[in-house]
Amino acid sequence: MHPYRTHSCAALRASDAGQTARLSGWVHSKRDHGGLLFIDLRDHFGMTQIVIPAGSPVLEAVERVRVESVLTVTGEVVLRDDATRNPNLPTGDIELRAQTVDVQSSADVLPFQVAGHENYPEDLRLTYRYIDLRRDKVHRNILLRSQVIASLRRRMTDQGFIEFQTPILTASSPEGARDFLVPARMHPGKFYALPQAPQQFKQLAMVAGFDRYFQIAPCFRDEAARADRSPGEFYQLDFEMAFATQEDVFATLEPVMEGVFREFGGGRTVSAAPFERIPYAKAMKLYGSDKPDLRNPLLISDVTESFADSGFGLFARIVAAGGEVRAIPAPGAGDRPRTFFDKLNAWAREAGGGGLGYIIFDEEGGKGPIAKNLEPERVEAIRATTGLKAGDAVFFAAGKGDEVVKFSGQVRTRIATELDLIEPNAFRFCWITDFPMYERNEETGQIDFSHNPFSMPQGGLEALNSQDPLTITAYQYDIVCNGIELSSGAIRNHRPDVMIRAFELAGYPASEVEARFGGMLNAFRYGAPPHGGSAPGVDRMVMLLADEPNIREVILFPLNQQGEDLMMGAPAPVPPERLKELSLALDLPRRKPSAGKDAKPAE
Secondary structure (H helix, E strand, C coil), X not given: CCCCCCCCCCCCCHHHCCCEEEEEEEEEEEEEECCEEEEEEECCCCEEEEEECCCCCCHHHHHCCCCCCEEEEEEEEEECCHHHXXXXXXXXXXXXXXXXXXXXXXXXXXXXXXXXCCCCCHHHHHHCHHHHCXXXXXXXXXXXXXXXXXXXXXXXXXXXXEECCCCCCECCCCCCCECCEEECCCCCCCEEECCCCCHHHHHHHHHCCCCEEEEEEEEEXXXXXXXXXXXXXXXXXXXXXXXXXXXXXXXHHHHHHHHHHHHHCCCCEXXXXXXXXXXXXXXXXXXXXXXXXXXXXXXXXXXXXXXXXXXXXXXXHHHHCCCEEEEEEECCHHHCCHHHHHHHHHHHHHXXXXXXXXXXXXXXXXXXXXXXXXXXXXXXXXXXHHCCCCCCEEEEEEEXXXXXXXXXXXXXXXXXXXXXXXXXXXXXEEEEXXXXXEEECCCCXXXXXXXXXXXXXXXXXXHHHHCCHHHCEECEEEEEECCEEEEEEEEECCCHHHHHHHXXXXXXXXXXXXXXXXXXXXHHCCCCCCEEEECCXXXXXXXXXXXXXXXHHHCCCCCCCCCCECCCCECCCCCHHHHHHCCCCCCCCCCCCCCCCCCCCCC
C-alpha cells in the first residue's frame, strides 16, 4: 500500500464499501459526539469524513490535533446510514472508519480559519497566503485560472499560432508606465528593464518571418494598484499576426474569447461572434466611455440645442460658453419618491459633478425644477429625443469637453444600477475601434499621441501629409467585456517613413525617433510585413469568470495595494556590500519629522 494514500479525499464512493483505504490531507474540521470523533479530511481534490469510534486506540492522539494539521488515515470504507448521508458531498455516501492515524505535521493556532466563509482583512490574508489558498473559494479561483490558461493555449495552437518566449531582461521601452529596472553588475551604471509588454519583440518576430506568434506573457509595470489592475506584474495572452488586417485580428480573437467564456462561464450568456464594433466617437457619444458595459441598456443623448438660449439659465450659459448638455434616460423612475432623486443629486456632488438636474415626465408634460423654467416645447423635444414616456424621468449632465462626457458615463452606470437595469448573468463583448491618432495637449496646446504611437494611421502617409492631425484615426482597437477593457491592440506601423512622419506631427524630430527607436526602425528597413495583434489580460478574464470584484482574488501570490509582498517581505533593503557590487549608492528621500513632541529638526 502506498505510504500516504490509495485514494484522494474526493475519490471514495458507495461501491468502495468494505475496502481498506488510506487517505492523507488536512483536518478541515473536528466534531466530538460524546467520544465518537468525526474529522473532515481535506486535500486538493475534495473531502472525506473520517470516523474514530469511542475506545479506539487512536482517539486520544487525534483529540489533541488542531485543525489544519496533516494526517494520514488508514481504515475501512463504510456506508453511512440514510439519516447521515450528505448529498452535497461527492463522498457523502461513505465514511472512513479509522484504524491507524499518522500525524504528518501538527498545525499551530491559525491566524484565521480555513473552514467557513468569514471575511478577513486582506493584509492578514496576504501575509498567510498559503493558508488563504486552502479556502475553497480562493482555491477554486486559482484552479480556474490554470484551466483558462490551458484553454487559451489550446485554442491559439489550434489556429496555427506558435508559442515563443520573449526576453525578460531587456531595454526600457515607452509603453506608457514606469519600468522596473534591474542593475547590470557587469556593466556599471547601466540597467536592464523588465518588459512592460513583449511589444517590440513580437513585432520583430514578424519581421523575422514567423507568421503567427503567441505566449502567456508576464508583463511588469511600476504602477498603482486598483480593483482590476495588479501592481507590479500581470499576465496576458499576447499574440501577433503577419499579413493581417484589423478584421483578421478580430476573427482570430473572437472565437477564443467566446469559447473560453462559454467553457467556464457557468451557463451565463456570452456574446456570439462577431462582436459588435463601436467606433470610439460613437462610444463616447452614446455611453460616455470607451469601455462601455453593454449589459446596461441606457443610451445617452445630446440635448444641447434644447437648452440653447432657453429659459433654464444655468444650462443656457453653459451652452453659450461652448459646453454641451447630455441626457441620461431613467425609464420608470418617474414613480420613484423624491428621496430617489435627492440621493442621486447628493451622489453627483460627491463625484464632483456639481449636482444632477432632472425632468419627470407625466401625461401633462414635464415637472421638476428644470421643467418649471424650460419652455414646454423644449421639454417635449427632450422627451422625443430620449424616447421616454409618461412615468419616466431623464437626468442631465452639463459642461465642457471630456469632463462632461466622462461624468455622463458615470451617471449612466449609476442610474442603471439604481433601477436594476443591468442584464444579469451575461458577458457582453464589443470592440472599440477607430481611436483618434492624436489629441491636443490642454496644457501646452501641442499635438500629442492619444493612444499607441506605433499604430498605423488610417490613410497612411497621405493622411499624415494632408489631413488635420486631430481628424486622423488609427487602426487601434480595444476589446471590452462588461465595462472592463481586456486588451488594447493595433495594426502596427511597419514603415519607417510613415513612423517618422507620425512622430514628427507630435513634435519629435527624425533624429530623436532614430535615437530612441532605431532598433525597430532598422529592422523595418530590411523588409517588414504588415502585421498586427492584441493582448487580452489573463487576470482580468479570470476575474470576470470568477465574478470577483478584485483582481488579487485570482492571482496565486499577489502583491498588496501598496505593491508589497507581505508573505516574503518584499521589497526589502539589501546589504551595503551588495549595492557596492552593483556600483549603486542610495539617495533616499528625507523623512518628514513627526508632529509629536519628540520630533527632531531635519538635518
